[in-house]
Amino acid sequence: MTKKYDTPLLDELEKGPFPSFVTEMKKAAAKNAMAADELGLLEKSFRDKVTYWKHGGIVGVRGYGGGVIGRYSELADEFPNVAHFHTVRVNQPAGLFYTSETMRFFCDLWDKYGSGLTNFHGSTGDIILLGTVTDNLEPLATILSMNGFDLGGSGSAMRTPSCCVGPARCEWSMIDTLDITYDLTQEFQDELHRPAFPYKYKIKVVGCPIDCNAAIARADCSIIGTWKGPIEIDQDRVRDYAKKGMNIQEEIVNLCPGKCITWDGNNLTINNDDCRHCMHCIAKLAGALKPTPPFGATILIGAKAPFVIGATLSWVVVPFMEMKPPYQEIKDLHRKWWEWWSEYGKNRERIGELILRRGMREFLEISELEPAPEMVKEPRRDPFFFWKEGDLEGKPWEKWLK
């Protein structure tokens, strides 16, 4: 029998039409002492307006530098079952597909070794198993490993790469997000489990520019599926949209960032050379417009939420990259980036911050990438190019004047 706490403040969170985490915690608390004490501690935290958790530290599994986030309660005497309440991150399957047997495995595992409370999934994408004690970590990692799972990333390491459902369930996907994610995860096991970077590094892969996973805002490296061919137009279906009430001029033409679409009331035309590949028109006119091959990905770098300068979206560094196994080009680029970042990055400095500090020009040099118009984030403010003495000796302007 687990201890029962009065939780008048938490009970408030059960009211209303939405599912409540409190209800789920109460279910777990009925049979799990850790979940029961966690409920009591949370109520006390709400009442006192104080968090009693100590975060961080040094617990883990031998050989791993990540995957376990140490948490301890300051109120170990009052709530002894949550004196340790470590979080375990488990590398999720790409696209978050599970069999019901696998879900049962995780539930049974966590009832036995932890609080029974889970989070499918954390914002990084991992399976989050909430609350266990230090002594359970080694056996837990062994059982996970025997069942084909591994710990995820945490700390100053590459975090568990994540992706959208991609071609498994989505008609828009232009790259195999699942295979890319799996391949990169396998390739960079050392970087995932042995923290050697100045700070965290996240990779997110999405199949198209609609970007359901918000890779452009949430990942240090965003791999976003795109196309190179002209957009195919089915004029009859476009007219059908217009007939059914869509204002093509307002909703499609006027919102095109490349101003490359025209609509005469009967025919839609697209100047593909000016297309910015935002995919707004294709998504709105589903079935009427279609991207055509070659398909590949745009590679962007450097997003992070709370920069000193505010939230920052990632920056295009490769406008189009073919994404075919074994994905050597993206792997080679990462190795160059990480070497430079590890060499010059300050403690807790994300790669995007280092690019801002040392300049995109240097970043492109170490990446061995040529500047391209697609990289320009703000016109007249991106000086990728500085003359060096050696460059001037060749008098390059003479070539341009011709």
Next chain:
Amino acid sequence: MDKEELKKQIYKLIEEAQGKKKYKQMDVIKHFRALGVSDAETKEAIRELIDGGQLIYTYMGGSYIELASKLEKFEKDIFK
């Protein structure tokens, strides 16, 4: 420097820095680079020390390499 000697020196570096400085993996690599040891050799030696349980990764706002013996003391201290 042979690998066993390098491992001893890495351990000594971390041990002597206890309470004064926390080393990240790259700090250790740079330290031994200055002594003429290649980055790959240092990385491999650190890996063996971690896998052997002499050193561990810790997280204090960033990831560091510290003595494994710190874990027990850490958990004792935290409940004081």
